[in-house]
Amino acid sequence: MIVIRTPGGVSLRLRPRSLVVGATAALLALAVGVLAVGHGDYPMSPADVLRTLTGGGSPAEEFIVTELRLPRLVTGLAVGAALGLAGAVFQALVRNPLGSPDVLGFTQGAATGALVVVVLGGSSATLAGAAALGGIGTGLLIYLIAWRRGVHGYRLVLVGIGMWAILSGVNGYLLTRAPLMEAARAVLWLTGSLDGRDWSHAGPLLAALAVTVPVLLAAGPALRMTELGDDAASALGVSVPRLRLLLLAAAVLLVSLAAAAAGPVSFVALTAPHLARRLTRAPGTNLLPAAIVGALIVVTADQVALRVFPSQLPVGVVTGVLGGGYLVWLLATERRAGRL
Numbered sequence: 001m002i003v004i005r006t007p008g009g010v011s012l013r014l015r016p017r018s019l020v021v022g023a024t025a026a027l028l029a030l031a032v033g034v035l036a037v038g039h040g041d042y043p044m045s046p047a048d049v050l051r052t053l054t055g056g057g058s059p060a061e062e063f064i065v066t067e068l069r070l071p072r073l074v075t076g077l078a079v080g081a082a083l084g085l086a087g088a089v090f091q092a093l094v095r096n097p098l099g100s101p102d103v104l105g106f107t108q109g110a111a112t113g114a115l116v117v118v119v120l121g122g123s124s125a126t127l128a129g130a131a132a133l134g135g136i137g138t139g140l141l142i143y144l145i146a147w148r149r150g151v152h153g154y155r156l157v158l159v160g161i162g163m164w165a166i167l168s169g170v171n172g173y174l175l176t177r178a179p180l181m182e183a184a185r186a187v188l189w190l191t192g193s194l195d196g197r198d199w200s201h202a203g204p205l206l207a208a209l210a211v212t213v214p215v216l217l218a219a220g221p222a223l224r225m226t227e228l229g230d231d232a233a234s235a236l237g238v239s240v241p242r243l244r245l246l247l248l249a250a251a252v253l254l255v256s257l258a259a260a261a262a263g264p265v266s267f268v269a270l271t272a273p274h275l276a277r278r279l280t281r282a283p284g285t286n287l288l289p290a291a292i293v294g295a296l297i298v299v300t301a302d303q304v305a306l307r308v309f310p311s312q313l314p315v316g317v318v319t320g321v322l323g324g325g326y327l328v329w330l331l332a333t334e335r336r337a338g339r340l
Helices: 016-038 046-053 059-094 106-120 124-146 153-177 180-191 199-226 230-235 240-262 268-280 287-307 315-336
Strands: 002-005 011-014
Touching: 016 046, 016 059, 016 268, 016 287, 046 059, 059 153, 059 199, 059 240, 059 268, 059 287, 106 124, 106 153, 106 180, 106 240, 124 153, 124 240, 153 180, 199 230, 199 240, 199 287, 268 287, 268 315, 287 315
Parallel strands: none
Antiparallel strands: 002 011
């Protein structure tokens, strides 16, 4: 184990296997990204893409790469990283490997905010902002309902599932009230899509990642202490209610802005932390590996959707199919092992 101490007194413990897994996943994500930028009506080789990114391309190539294709790639990487990181935090908070913002109602809240704008005839820019506000508002409401001398994992799960059911019905009603063309646009957004993404979609999420990643990494040791139980963590000096509020706020912010950027891309927040733990074989939340694996999942699923199927599918369709299959396999494995 490698221990790095920062000037602020924060120590980071890094396991060699986790470093190898994280570096490999990051390199794979970058390799897929280079191939993604080169794919399109104007194909470019990986060498041409790299030359253009370093300032050696023609004006036409620079426009195609930096203005048309790179924003989609960066948005996909940021969405995957945000969902993987938020999923790891949620699973640690509720102490349940199936804990995910998809299941706990936070993603549905973002969808509700977006659908309200669709029904009212708002613009795409307004839709993204409303999705972020819907997710954050849902997170605040779930926290207030679940609060009773603190927020415990099982209460958060129960309240979140109830909120998911309520908001699913609300979203269905809103779709029936929307004009036909607007409803079709809303359904595409609800599936999760990276089509037409530009820097305005990626910017807010990148800013949120820049703020939340250091905060979550600094809170990692205290979060690991909570795995011993609230009483033991409190005896070790951890303010458990304050820690849960901080982590929940950061995770909800990431999920909401990810939904605002690309719609509710399903199952990434559930599968990325699982895959990260299985690959690293390390205890704890594996925050950075989960974020990197999430980014790899989204950009790979986007390329599968663009290249494999005759009609270009939204990325959320591919992640939903792959994530659902992984969940079924995981449940079957756990049952055979006698843990279910």
